Each structure stands twice: as C-alpha cells, then as structure tokens.
Amino acid sequence: AQSVTQPDIHITVSEGASLELRCNYSYGATPYLFWYVQSPGQGLQLLLKYFSGDTLVQGIKGFEAEFKRSQSSFNLRKPSVHWSDAAEYFCAVAPGSARQLTFGSGTQLTVLP
C-alpha cells in the first residue's frame, strides 16, 4: 500500500524568506503526486500536480515542486513567502490506476511578520 510522509509537523518562517516543505512517498511505481493547501475551517485547494514529464512543476501562488524519483520525494518550494501563505499543507499521492488520494499528515506553516 502507498504511504506519504511529511516529516515536518510545523514550520515557521519569516515573511520574505524562502520555504521548502518535505514530502516522501512509498509506492512501487511512480504515483501521481499532488500538493494541497488548507486554511482553517476550509477545504483543500490544489496547488500543483505531477503526472509525468518535467520533474519541476509550477503551481499557483508562486509555488513549485520537484519530483525526485531516486529519493521518492516531492518537495514543495517557494522563493519568498507571504503572510497569506500561512496554512496547512498536504502532500498526496494517487497510484495510476486507483481512485483515491492518500494524504500525508500535513505541515502547518506559520509566517512571522
């Protein structure tokens, strides 16, 4: 069965600083990979997705993620964080032939002024 690990439960960065959120997955083949963001009391918004091709994918709100097959990782990055980026971030995987997403436990991002 596939699994997703987000090793950082909580990350604090200053506004304007760079950000990297880690995600590692366990799956026998290359899954479909996603990053979602969730604000308090809200649903999940898709930031970006990777299916195949270029391993560096661009998303909304200035986020990007890089798929590294050798490390089974799909880390999320942003060069300059804004206060509005404070939220919880979830990495998710979906095997090519399955229907459901498997989520990590999330990383809570705090942005200091």
Place this chain on the structure above:
Amino acid sequence: DTGVSQNPRHKITKRGQNVTFRCDPISEHNRLYWYRQTLGQGPEFLTYFQNEAQLEKSRLLSDRFSAERPKGSFSTLEIQRTEQGDSAMYLCASSLGTNSNQPQHFGDGTRLSIL
C-alpha cells in the same frame, strides 16, 4: 464553475443520533469522493462514486455509514448511531474523467461534533 458545495457546514448532535450530510459536486464531474479528516491529520478516503455507482469503499466505512449518489448528481453520507469517534471533518471532492490524473476539487467540508 461554482465549486463543490457541502451542507451543512457544521453539525452538532448527541451520541446515538443519525446524521446526514449532502455534497453537490461541480456540475460536469462524474466522480465524487468522500474523505474524513480528524484533527491534526490528513484526509482519509472513505468511498468513491463514478456517476451513480459506488465503486470503492474504505475499511474505515463501517456498517453505520452509508453513502448514496442517486442519478449521479449530488451525494449524501449518512452516519447511523453516531459515536464519539465519528467527530471529524467530512470532506467531499469531485473530479472529471476516467483516469486518476484528473485532480480532485474539494468542498469546504462538514464539521461533525458528537456531544
């Protein structure tokens, strides 16, 4: 595109009562998913529909849970004889297409609190 709509947003009920949640997917989406999210965790898959057919159910979906999607449009999730452990956010998502490379779009969820 009005997004995925879930009602109610919050539900408070006493243990042992039955509750029903509704999800209205994005209109052209033929796939509909239910997830459960407990505090401090990521969402966990419960069940999935393609059109009106319920194709997959998680082991998390005990016999007290039932989901329907009549006519392949909106869906309902019912929990009978609620227990304390049912307290969670219930999220609905929808997607278009027959391949899992179509991203799922989530609603804002229904938060269930069991007294």
